[in-house]
Amino acid sequence: MSADAAAPRITWRLATVIDVVPETPRTRTLVLDVPAWPGHRAGQHVDVRLTAEDGYQAERSYSIASPPEDARLSLTVEELTDGEVSQYLSEVLRSGDTLELRGPIGGYFVWDIPVGGPLLLVGGGSGIVPLMAMVRHRNAALATDMDARHRLPARLLYSSRRWDEVIYRDELARLVEKDPTLEVMHTLTRELPEGWTGFTRRIDRAMLEMVAWPPSEQPRVFICGPTPLVESVATTLVELGHNPALVKTERFGPTGGSV
Amino acid sequence: MSFVSGESPESGGRERVGDARRVDGNAAGGMFSEIFVPDLTTARAKCAGCGAEGMIGSLPVYAHGMGTVVRCPKCDRVVLRVARTPQHVWLDATGATCIVISRGT
Numbered sequence: 001m002s003a004d005a006a007a008p009r010i011t012w013r014l015a016t017v018i019d020v021v022p023e024t025p026r027t028r029t030l031v032l033d034v035p036a037w038p039g040h041r042a043g044q045h046v047d048v049r050l051t052a053e054d055g056y057q058a059e060r061s062y063s064i065a066s067p068p069e070d071a072r073l074s075l076t077v078e079e080l081t082d083g084e085v086s087q088y089l090s091e092v093l094r095s096g097d098t099l100e101l102r103g104p105i106g107g108y109f110v111w112d113i114p115v116g117g118p119l120l121l122v123g124g125g126s127g128i129v130p131l132m133a134m135v136r137h138r139n140a141a142l143a144t145d146m147d148a149r150h151r152l153p154a155r156l157l158y159s160s161r162r163w164d165e166v167i168y169r170d171e172l173a174r175l176v177e178k179d180p181t182l183e184v185m186h187t188l189t190r191e192l193p194e195g196w197t198g199f200t201r202r203i204d205r206a207m208l209e210m211v212a213w214p215p216s217e218q219p220r221v222f223i224c225g226p227t228p229l230v231e232s233v234a235t236t237l238v239e240l241g242h243n244p245a246l247v248k249t250e251r252f253g254p255t256g257g258s259v
Numbered sequence: 260m261s262f263v264s265g266e267s268p269e270s271g272g273r274e275r276v277g278d279a280r281r282v283d284g285n286a287a288g289g290m291f292s293e294i295f296v297p298d299l300t301t302a303r304a305k306c307a308g309c310g311a312e313g314m315i316g317s318l319p320v321y322a323h324g325m326g327t328v329v330r331c332p333k334c335d336r337v338v339l340r341v342a343r344t345p346q347h348v349w350l351d352a353t354g355a356t357c358i359v360i361s362r363g364t
Contacts, residue, residue: 010292047289061286105288108300108316227281249317253280 012049012102013037015073017095023076023167027126028090029065032073034101042067042133043110043222043250046075046103050085060085063130063224063250064104067137068112076167078126109250111222113141117152120212120219122203122233124159127225127252128167131156134222135182139175149181156183157211159203159229161190185211203229205236215241220248227251280322284315287327290341291315294348297360304329305356308336315339315358329354 019031045063066074079090093099111119111134119138121131135156142148160166172184187199187207199207213219221242223233230251238244284291284300291299300316311333318338321328326342331354340351352358 009296010289045285045288059289061289102289102292105292105298106285106300106316107298108314109285249283250285251281251283251319253282253286 010102010105012100014098015101017093017097017099018072019095020093024165024169026079026090026165027076027167029074029076030089030093032075032099032101034073037073038104040064040068040073040104041107041110041112042137043130044104044106045130046073046101046105048075048085048089049100049102050088051100058085061105064133065129065136067133067140069137069140076126076129076132109222109224109248111220112137113148113152115220117154118213118217118219119152119154120221121154121156122158122208122221122223122225123156124203124225124229125161125165125252126167127223127230127250128158130224130250131158131222132168135172135175138182139179146181149179153181154183155185155211155213157185157187157203157207159187159189159225161188163188163191163193163196203233205240208233208236209240212237212240212242215243218243218246220246222248222250224250225252227253282320282322284318284320284329286322287320287329287341288316290327290343294341294350295360297362299358299360302358302360304338304358306331306334306336306338307354307356309334310356 013034015032015034017030018033021029021031023029045061047059047061049057049059051057062075062077064073065076066072077086077089080086109130121134123131138154166186176182176184185199187201187203189202192200221237223230230249234247234249237247288300302315303312304315305312308331311331313332315329319330319332326340328337329339330336331338336354338354342349
């Protein structure tokens with residue numbers, strides 16, 4: 001890896017929307033073509049800047065949903081009530097439109113194969129986005145190496161309000177089906193579908209004790225979602241004996257995912 | 260189609276100026292890249308108040324239109340404060356005894 005001090009300064013670039021993919025009733029994925037994109041690591045994000053005709057500018061951060069292996073950059077955007085930027089990105093933006101973005105940003109909340117495992121991912125609501133980039137990277141990088149996947153197992157504990165709000169739901173089910181070294185556990189906090197057999201409450205200490213590897217396994221942990229969820233899960237894992245240096249957090253703020 | 264501001268900064272809504280939300284150093288990474296060349300989210304800051312150390316990406320950050328405040332997770336003192344005006348960026352690092360930036364290998 002080259003020295004941080006030699007890394008080029010990140011600059012604003014103009015990205016073109018190639019495709020818009022609905023995910024859930026309130027989220028969609030923007031697939032972007034970004035000229036001269038330098039590549040990224042799973043977990044990083046971009047800042048998006050929108051400029052109105054009157055010069056008014058608004059900036060927001062969005063986690064990169066696509067793994068570094070993808071040719072195109074994907075961002076999954078959740079539509080927030082009263083969110084001027086998210087409303088525009090969710091309702092107005094179309095294929096062929098452009099938007100300004102800069103990145104990739106952040107070297108703290110990143111995971112790739114060399115970081116190792118086991119890999120424990122804990123997400124709430126839209127906090128799943130950077131974690132999904134990690135899942136997709138693991139899948140792409142280790143696709144044909146079953147031994148490597150056994151040495152680097154992954155577990156995702158994912159909290160959502162309702163089954164129809166679970167982002168990447170079908171893709172996760174397909175990945176789990178073909179990869180026995182990936183486990184995905186869902187918990188739903190508001191409404192349950194018929195015949196639901198998964199967890200039915202907010203993530204708590206008992207659930208984490210059941211799901212997390214013991215601290216002696218030294219799992220690399222990544223927690224992302226609404227700030228209260230992230231802080232509570234991180235605190236609990238450290239209380240359970242996990243090394244704080246291996247527990248990485250990304251707080252999305254009070255509205256992040258709303259679970 | 261162009262972006263039209265849905266609301267003025269003074270009106271209601273989650274994203275208005277003055278509505279501080281607690282995120283963390285990751286969210287401030289882009290803003291920090293305007294001041295520091297190396298990635299500040301992986302730099303370690305030592306709190307001048309209580310001596311606690313942490314990676315800036317993990318520290319609580321309160322961001323609103325006028326400025327960004329990085330706080331110590333142990334004693335809640337302000338470690339770094341950044342304010343941006345049209346002409347200047349103000350960086351107050353008096354809350355940090357030191358900031359240690361990795362040069363990589």
